[in-house]
Amino acid sequence: MPAISERAQLVPPSPIRKLVPYANAAKAQGKKVLHLNIGQPDLPTPPEFWEALRTAQIKVLDYTESAGMPAFREAYARFYKEIYGIPLEPDQVLTTTGGSEALLFALLTLFSPGDEVIVIEPTYANYIGLGWATGITLRPVQSHIKEDFALPAPDVLEDAITSRTRGILLCNPSNPTGKLYSETEVRQIAEICHRYGLFLLSDESYRDYCYDGKRFFSALEVKGAESFVVVIDTLSKRYSVCGARIGALISRNAEVIQAALKWAQARLAPPTLGQIGGLALLSLPSSYYSLIQETFQKRRDVLIEGLRTIPGVTVATVQGAFYLMPKLPISDSDAFAQWLLERFDIDGVTVMVAPGTGFFSQPEQGKSLVRIAYVLDTPYLEQAVEILRAALNIYAREQVPIL
């Protein structure tokens, strides 16, 4: 029997999804699981999406062009201009199957196997998986909870640059920390990229989630950076359409888009239904985006406030995305997350969190961290805080031996 590949053996499972079997088992036992593990907003998908599908009159559900429907790309460019004030041409937008595929295409297009790409840790777990898939070495630079996960100082970033470094991959606002990088920080990174001849790959999937009146500053707004900035975007979080699987690779470097198109051709096309529905979403009024910010800011406040009342818990003050990455009084976040699902509940309710280990190249750095996605309404978040409070209290005393 032939062996599977080394990369398939070595790539770690998603820390966000590997506990799914335990969650399913908990549910099978009749437990209710509050899903704080996965970045899926709970707001209803806007009715415009469903209306567009209902009226589409499709006879044959056919492929679109590999780069996406021309009308969709036009709407995307228009949306960027009208909502974000960023001028874009339709041919600077390559439609992808979610932000994940945009990232895959970017890594394949910008970097060669063995190249190094700097990421700020804790980092989005799936960057690690996609790094394995594309043969790229992620070189982590640490951000710290005690500094509210601020951008590492420029000299620290520069120290990480080697002869193999070809880019910096920034998640702004950050999944998993919730850190919103300021205009100054984005410009600092762009300046380093410019100076060292690196690509700046900016994952802006959560750009609509900014709080405390902060304005998001996109890498696309840095003048003079057009040739080396590549942005990952997605409709998933913006419109509660994670299951539509529609995102985009955006760049003003035509060579990048043309090369990425070849990977896009090799997988034929992004989903048609998601594009048809998504096209309608791109025309929503700006009030839609304000509603998102108000809703999630309130949740963030409730959650931070609640978590800070639990003994031994540290939470950073962050202003973006819908994640928090608190430090808990635990020494093995995988074991704790599994224990919550297998052994703990209050009145039949438990919570599912993502262990912090999966957000580091060296998993042990995340052993006391968990990622919490605040994608539930505030009463559930308050309930989750009480469950975590009681769970941590018992867990500390039990010293549960874990497999």
Added chain:
Amino acid sequence: MPAISERAQLVPPSPIRKLVPYANAAKAQGKKVLHLNIGQPDLPTPPEFWEALRTAQIKVLDYTESAGMPAFREAYARFYKEIYGIPLEPDQVLTTTGGSEALLFALLTLFSPGDEVIVIEPTYANYIGLGWATGITLRPVQSHIKEDFALPAPDVLEDAITSRTRGILLCNPSNPTGKLYSETEVRQIAEICHRYGLFLLSDESYRDYCYDGKRFFSALEVKGAESFVVVIDTLSKRYSVCGARIGALISRNAEVIQAALKWAQARLAPPTLGQIGGLALLSLPSSYYSLIQETFQKRRDVLIEGLRTIPGVTVATVQGAFYLMPKLPISDSDAFAQWLLERFDIDGVTVMVAPGTGFFSQPEQGKSLVRIAYVLDTPYLEQAVEILRAALNIYAREQVPIL
């Protein structure tokens, strides 16, 4: 300005899709283009698909599990048993974003960069692109039009095996040739894989398209091959839902599925709407599949008969998929396909074909071949034959100098 990666520079564009700009230009001039270039069936998507979406009552279009909805995987396994007589368990089916992604995951899981995989040429163009994406070297073995694209003799296949060879990738029935491999041929390949410790990666995307009463024999039916057979499947062609982007990676080797799941987690989930609609399609009665075969067999007959009346054209007798790969009296199939779109029409109608060059590792081997997909009703196919007849007649005389 940093340079894009070598692989992004070297990967060829899809021969099936690279002519899209010329087709769009032709349409902009008011021409009608008969699309014989792309493998997209024209039969209406079954109403069951739309009905399932209409009644789904989705509030939030959320991610499914990375491996697909449990109900979808169960339906897939049941469908294989009931329609094909192949027993499968739901956990032997990993749901993917089209067959393309199943292939990507298979290549990442089974092979390491630098490994060699044998393919029979002419081969599906996108294997070449996905080979570049995953760092795998495709080692071609030629099949020949004069032998109706029969499986190369076992000793020819064995001669292609080197110390780096780790698998054979078979497309059965073949895209682009239409060759349906017999049970004997499939067993021959499996026997070679067994003997040399190779994976047999069988792309059975077109298994429902078999003619002349031939029964399709799946690699999954070879007893004793469970540990090394991996099948690529898709709903796209079977149900006219190319745009749904739903396929599957199927294997009885649990280690393969578990490892492939890690890549699946890194891209989060396959499209939700395609799974909801697809679930309904998997319960269609067996009469549905007979209708496909009758419809496309008639088209194949019309097309082969017509093409054989054109001077200088050779067509193989093939019994599967919905492709033919005739040899035309031309010396540059890319130039000819472009010329058809740019310079030729009969009463404002022209045809779009896929140049044969893209189906070979050495493009020059396909310079007199084109791939024709018979995905239009017979009157259009008859019209396409007449357009090709007239076009070839003029083209030969013009000796058009091409860029």
